[in-house]
Amino acid sequence: KEYTSENLSYKLNELPQKVLNVLKSAGKMADDEGYSAYVVGGFVRDLILGVENLDIDIVIEGDAVAFAQKFASQINAKITVHEKFQTAYVYIDEDLQIDFVTARKEYYEFPGSLPIIETGTIKDDLFRRDFTINCIAMKLNGDEFGKVVDFYGGRRDLYDGVIRILYNLSFIEDPTRIIRAVRFEQRYGFLMDEKTEEFAIKAVKSDVLDKLSIERINTEFFYMLKEKNAAKMLQRLKELGLLKKAYPEMELSDQLINLMEKSDNQWEDFYIGLINKKNIDKILIYLLVLHSNMSVDKVHASADRMRLKKEYKDEILRFIEVKDLNLPALVAEGNLSNYDVYSMFTGLSLESLYVISIMFDDRVRDAVLVYINNLSQIKTEITGKDIMELGIAPGPEIKRILQAVLKEKINGKIFTYDDEINFVKNLLEQEN
Ligand code: CTP
Incomplete structure (x- = not known):
């Protein structure tokens, strides 16, 4: 009935x-x-x-x-x-x-x-x-x-847990529904019925996706990234062939899927380790993971295709640069100064730092936490004004000197305001 x-x-x-x-x-x-x-x-x-x-x-x-x-x-x-x-x-x-x-x-x-x-x-x-x-x-x-x-x-x-289209042309008329099908499937633990899945695969193989504006695909794609089971959804989009077609730069290896799931599962542990609690942008985390195995050229192409806002794209590029430094080896060698660690990570968002912390080994994760909780909090007590009072004219020189003070401080060589002033005096003397 x-x-x-x-x-x-x-x-x-x-x-x-x-x-x-x-x-x-x-x-x-x-x-x-x-x-x-x-x-x-x-x-x-x-x-x-x-x-x-x-x-x-x-x-x-x-x-x-x-x-x-x-x-x-x-x-x-x-x-x-x-x-x-x-x-x-x-x-x-x-x-x-x-x-x-x-x-x-x-x-x-x-x-x-x-x-x-x-x-x-x-x-x-x-x-x-x-x-x-x-x-x-x-x-x-x-x-x-x-x-x-x-x-x-x-x-x-x-009641049966089935995702079923109403008429055969549904996906052809609106291919964004393929992403929706996957989203509902994984959200509720449902499955597409066999015919529906066949129609989805057929639609992907036809050229309908090319006729669709990328903006419409992106909108559904980002709805998907907001969901709990986004990693599983991506896996399904890969199986259906849609991922390759809509986002050709993306190589969704098993390793990448694992990393996405890890990013869901390990956040709480990481959060517990943060002295200053801060929430994160889950979408950015997924984007970082999805671009983590790309070359810089591909990141550009992919970010443009996804119409990512500039802040996201810039952050992904910074992240790529740092995660390609061979961090496990650098950290394992054990001769990085605190300031080396600081210089490596400074400027990265908490999201990038978090992804880096779960990508490698425990030592890298610990270095990230030391950076966040400790090194990144260190500030010089003296300001540009103090340096000008020691006879330096306003200009880039001030910045360079402050940076040198910060380096000493981060490396644990100086501590107090007076230490900082004395360090600057010595530095200026040496340089003259
Ligand atoms: N709809 C559709 N085809 C689309 C988008 C939406 O047929 N490409 C229909 C669906 O039947 C849906 C309704 O429009 O029930 C409202 O869409 P939306 O608010 O996006 O979906 P919801 O079903 O409310 O899903 P969600 O829980 O994710 O908001």
């Missing part, structure tokens, strides 16, 4: 009161307007799975923009309207926002194009979506509140 009248209002009733009230008011207003209103998509999927998700999408069989305007003014919420897409975004508070959209039919002029949109029914609206598990709706209207609308077997696949 493709459509049942199962009622899941008891699931809705478990939502935080504030959310429930908002959904009920929307249902009541739909009654008043003579419209049908449905919650759809990820919200319903996660509600059934028992996963928290307050990203609410409401489909209106009727004018969603007018509806949302009336609704927002009734509950005194801010609203942003996209007339062109017949959508409106209602901001209730920091943790509750709702997207309203007019039920629509979509079709694609050519693979990878943006869809052409016409007004439609809830059934049309669900059919334009990616996977059956994302095509379950629940009605909000008063006397049918919580009634499930499931034309495409979404609940069955949700």
Whole structure:
């Protein structure tokens, strides 16, 4: 049976009161307007799975923009309207926002194009979506509140753990869905059904990816990097052939996958070792790992392809330079001064330092921690002003002298303000 009248209002009733009230008011207003209103998509999927998700999408069989305007003014919420897409975004508070959209039919002029949109029914609206598990709706209207609308077997696949496209051309029309399929698969521990996977592989082998703008691929790719199981997702994208095609510079070896997983697993240990606690940018960590086996040329090509912001690209380039120094050998030789260690690591972000700490052996990791906790904290007490008072004119000379003081201090040869002043005096004397 493709459509049942199962009622899941008891699931809705478990939502935080504030959310429930908002959904009920929307249902009541739909009654008043003579419209049908449905919650759809990820919200319903996660509600059934028992996963928290307050990203609410409401489909209106009727004018969603007018509806949302009336609704927002009734509950005194801010609203942003996209007339062109017949959508409106209602901001209730920091943790509750709702997207309203007019039920629509979509079709694609050519693979990878943006869809052409016409007004439609809830059934049309669900059919334009990616996977059956994302095509379950629940009605909000008063006397049918919580009634499930499931034309495409979404609940069955949700219970069976299956990611299934709705129609054979789905991936051809929108290849970004391949990345989404992998994301949902690994996020929930599901599997693509056999046909769906075949269609994904076929789509990759065809030329549809070339027709798609890299920006659209990047958007989905970065959503993926934000997920917990990103390493597994990348592995799947590799298996499907998408990784090579979309990001040809990336060589996702088993070693790289391991390093990504290690970066997930070892952060807590590393964090415990930090004297000054600081959170990290997980995306940057993954990007560093993904570029860690590339030449400088490839890093440039890849970073440009991924449209990485300049700060990310620069950081990756600095990281590459340092991690190629043959750190295990340098550290093992044991004749690095503190200042050598300082010079090696200075300027690197905590993210780069962390990745370096897990890439090599324990000695390298310890050197990184010594740098972060100790060496990088050392500052000279004297300033440029003190040096000018010793007769040096403003200019680059001041910087050079301060650097020399810092070196002595980091190497543990001087300690106090007076030590620093005396060191400068001696240095100037020697140099004259
Ligand atoms: N959708 C689609 N094809 C895409 C992107 C989105 O069909 N390329 C549909 C999906 O059915 C999805 C809905 O649009 O349910 C909303 O998309 P989005 O908010 O990106 O997805 P969620 O399912 O909410 O996933 P997430 O939990 O990752 O936010």
